[in-house]
Amino acid sequence: AGERNLIGGAEHSGLLITGAATSGNTVAGNWIGVDGSGQSALRNKVAGVVLSDGAQANTIGGPGQGNLLSGNDIGIYLDSAAGNLIAGNIIGLAADGKTPLGNSTGGIFAINAAQNNQIGGTTPALRNVISGNGAPGTPFGQGIYIADTNSAANEILGNYIGTSSSGIAPAGNYRQGILIGAGAQNNQIGGTTPGAGNVIAYNGLGGIRIDSPYNRVQGNLVGVGGDGKTRLGNQSNGVRIGGNNNTVGPGNIISNNQHSGLLLLGSYTTVRANTFEQNGRSGVCVAGPNTTLDANLVRGNGTSSGSWPECSIRGGIVITSTDDTLVTDNTITGNADAGITVYGGQSNSLLGNSISGNLGLGIRLLSGGNNNVTAPLLRSTANDMLRGQSCASCRVEVFTDTTNQGRDFVGATVAGSDGSFALALDPEKLSGPRLTATQTDALGNTSPFATAVAAPRPAPPPPPATSWLYLPIAQR
Template sequence: MKTLDSADRLRPQPLPPLRRSTKLLVTAATALMAVLALATTADAVVLQVNSIADTSDNNWGDSLCSTGAIVVDPNLGPRAECTLRAAIEEANAWPGRDEVRFVSSLLYDVNGVAWFNPATDYQPITEPIEIDGTTAPSYDPARTPRVVLVENGGSYGLNLLPTADGSTIRGLTFGGFFYGIYLNGTDGVWIDRCAFGVHDHVDPYMFRNANGVGIHVNIQATNTWIGAKVQNGAFVGLGNTISGNGVGIENAGTNTHVVGNKIGTDPTGTRREARVGALGQLFTLGNTADGIRVENGVGLEIGRVLVTGTLPNLSFVAKGNLISNNGGHGIDIVETSNQPTLPGMTIVANQIGTDTTGLLDFGNALSGIYVSDAAADLVIGNLLPGGANRVAGNDGDGIETGLGGVGDTVIEGNFVGVAADGISPLPNGFQGIRLDGGDPVRVEANVVGHSPNHGILIGNDPLQSVGTVRVIGNFVGMNESGDALPNGLSGIRVEEGDVTIRDNSVGNGQTGIAIAEGASLIDVFSNYVGTDALGRDQGNSGAGILVTSTVGGNEIGALGKGNVIGWNGGSGILMDQAANANLVVANKIGVHPNGIPMPNENHGIRMRAGAGTFPAVIGSDLTTSSLDFEERANRIAYNVLDAISMQDGTEAAIRGNRITNNGSLSIDLNENGNTPNDFGDADLGANRLQNSPELDPVRTRVDPVTGELLVEYRVTSDVGNAAYPLTIDFYLADPTGLQPLTYLGSDSYPAAEAHLQRRVQFTPVVPIPVGLQNIVATATSALSETSEVGAPVAVPEPGLAAGLAAGLVGLLGFTRRASRSA
């Protein structure tokens, strides 16, 4: 049943027979009432609908809405019958922008509803028109409109053609049509206070009568407003309720504005289901497919932030849509055509997947926002007050891009997976933000939390390709106040793409940042991982940064752009599963920049078995100038186990770092504790178990006059077992006396002097403090294999002969003397 009333009840009832003496009066009254049924203003007419019948106008173009029949108004007596069909026909035939209103003499049911059942489509609207259902005396802005159009044989509720530019459709309910409203090449049409697909009965009951598509804006249509619009610097209008259809809004037009609507819920945004009639079963109010489907996004606005005033006294008013409870995506961008001279799409200030309070889960069945094949530029969210979208509670991903979109995409300032209180979980079903397509894409200043999988996932689909991605300044797994919003797996995971991850705060997940197997050339700069700018514990349960990239070339930190990594349950940085040629520079691992200890519960940096055939660089490599060592140094401190741990089969150059107060070794090759030097160095393992330098405690001292450091040492590696020359780095030890805290200088140990004592004297990069200090050293082969830290020697030693020759010059002013060891 599509109507509550039978066809007989919908017909206008015949009048009783008139006496002959009144015939002339009736004839005159008919003409008079036809005139009174409209009021003329310049070229426009006001057509007052007083009948729910479906009869056509009897004389198109005479400016009179009359079917030729008579209805009796309880207050005004006999009137010329004006049906909605007749009003549309007369408005089309009469030039100018005509108005259609609904009067009290309409047949309303006990709930104040006037039911219109067109047997065929109404005539397409070809002239500007304003159809205003809010003029019905039973109109209530808190409920769906009382003027209801229910399909009884047509495809279109209303069909507006190009010559109907500037029309307004207000205060109507549409049900059962293929298209509730179809805009066919129009310009400047405004649709407001209407309902599509559902309508009120007796609260809390509703009727559902789905349209295939609530509103369709075709590709020739321009400048359409759906919901509130901007007039004279302010929003006007209350928005529409678009629920219970197949697709809520289908847009292929240009410069379409969708503002202030409820899409998938009741008019209040507080109910996601209702009963059919007083005794009926519950049904969902959502559209069965997408809430909004975008087939052309040029100039599309879904939500708006209105900026008024002048600097510095600007004011901001945000008005978005509630897009929730739909059977497909909340917003589905399925195809766009890039037109560089026209603006792209903006999606701002919306709540997608929640109720109107932002506290309850009204999720869409797929993703909140899904972008596929998008060629126009797209902005999702902005940083203006109120411009953020809240995308939460959806059964798929919060925001997903896919299928190779090529326009610029910006996702900024949104709250993903988080309720309106900023803390409570309203998780999306998979990832918070998933990027499988788009080039370029910028993800900036979002709060992403409570995802069961990853907070941000980049490049997961092998059939799609993502291009340049910048992930900047987001709070992932936490909010700005430091509240934990844990994601189930990684905060940020990268599987492909040209990706830069910088200035983010990432914590409270399983892994902070993961660079996966297919990723390469990923830059990870200036992030807080497992903590935030204040040093609070936001630790991930596993590694802070996990690298399993087999291609390699990733950079974790850079000059002046190191990461701060602490409080993690695993290692600060874990390189695993054939991770190749990664650069780890200028990071603070286990310690905050302000010096606060933030220990990682495992190692500071760990390279696990199979971590690649090309060595990593931790700090500086063999080509780095010693002048750059300090800026490139990783500061690795207070971690529970080793500062740097390497399993068998891993390789790394480890030079110039500042290491202190870690629970075990500074560098642990093979993860078996201190590895003694073996004479000849034939053993194998991590970094081929390169032997460390053996410093002579008697002949190593500080010149008390010049401050130069004189060191005598040897390395017991056969030429066949180590790649010569070896680079020997000397450090001032930390307060424990064992860990290399401050780089002092280097020497080159040639193959010709293998096993020989070698003496060097140089001015340290940093003056050695007065008092007993420990010196330690490492050896790095020509293949970038660094040894463990050798046994320390104390300088100056009391009782040393003062006569060791001075003035020798080596690297940084060394003089060398080789001699056989005793």
């Protein structure tokens, strides 16, 4: 504490680092924007720290030497700055790490060709706590805001965004935890290496919003505390994607958020190997074309009631008024309405998924969704051969389940030109008592599940062999 600077009350920035030749500097252990108690603001009017005009390879904080940056207009402002490290700081809370003392406009801004900056890191010592930022009346109010088409290749790793320094108590930012917009691209939120994921929870307008292309969201806890179980849902969607060609996954856990876990408005989004659980409205809502959802777990969503301005249908996965969605190899279970709803739109293919235990239908088509393609008709399982009728030359996928949904994939076949199909069954390998099926036409429209029929039972085992032993009669 004896080496701490108190930097506050400036008409511009508390600290300005500027120019491409300005590199290799470290700002460590200071209180910037607060008074000596660490509990009250001593505002710097533009930002606590500004790095601008090419300032590069500087460190704000560091392991064991983080700064307290609270009570300013903006905590840290990266304006045309590159290759800087921001780590180990508290941004937006008081010195106790839990009381909100926000930077009124936002926590960290990275704009105007801010590139290759690292916010946080993969160890706890590099973690920033970015919480409590924003206020009514500002157009911003995010924990982190990245903007401009040339703001690229920035990494946001291992931070607590919207919680106290404990990671399990709420201290949300006023609007989103993270907003990437105005064309900023090739930025990464989280990662696949241990410790790279962020905790993004309890923020006012959602956890993450991305309105620009080619960004990645991986390995984060969104709506969950740092212990992986405390329910700290963001107060809108967990993740909202408005830009094109973004990637969500692998490894995100997106749970407990008030609206959808993931709302997709952009095109060509890939969503792979994530968990969407106990979100109020839906696990995933797809409202943009050419989306791929693959190998995700979607369970327990849709428990809230009410009306919402975006994607108002509840359930596991909702595809609304859009085309060419590919939903493959997901597990969709225990949702409070339909497992998958297709509302309007065409050529939405639902292939190889495990769909079971949802309170509504397994697959539901509304308002002409998928051209209202009908379910196939299952006729017979005689001689361990499932026979039925579908649309001509359509792909028929067969499942077992305890009800009329499709928990376990059995196999697939293509119907003949007259629509008839047959699929050989091995009763020893059927895991459920009922068989059902879907059909997908040549345009990629998948039907609801067929009315189930009883699955053939394995042949009973042969009776045990009986042998006789004859003994001689004893003479007395």
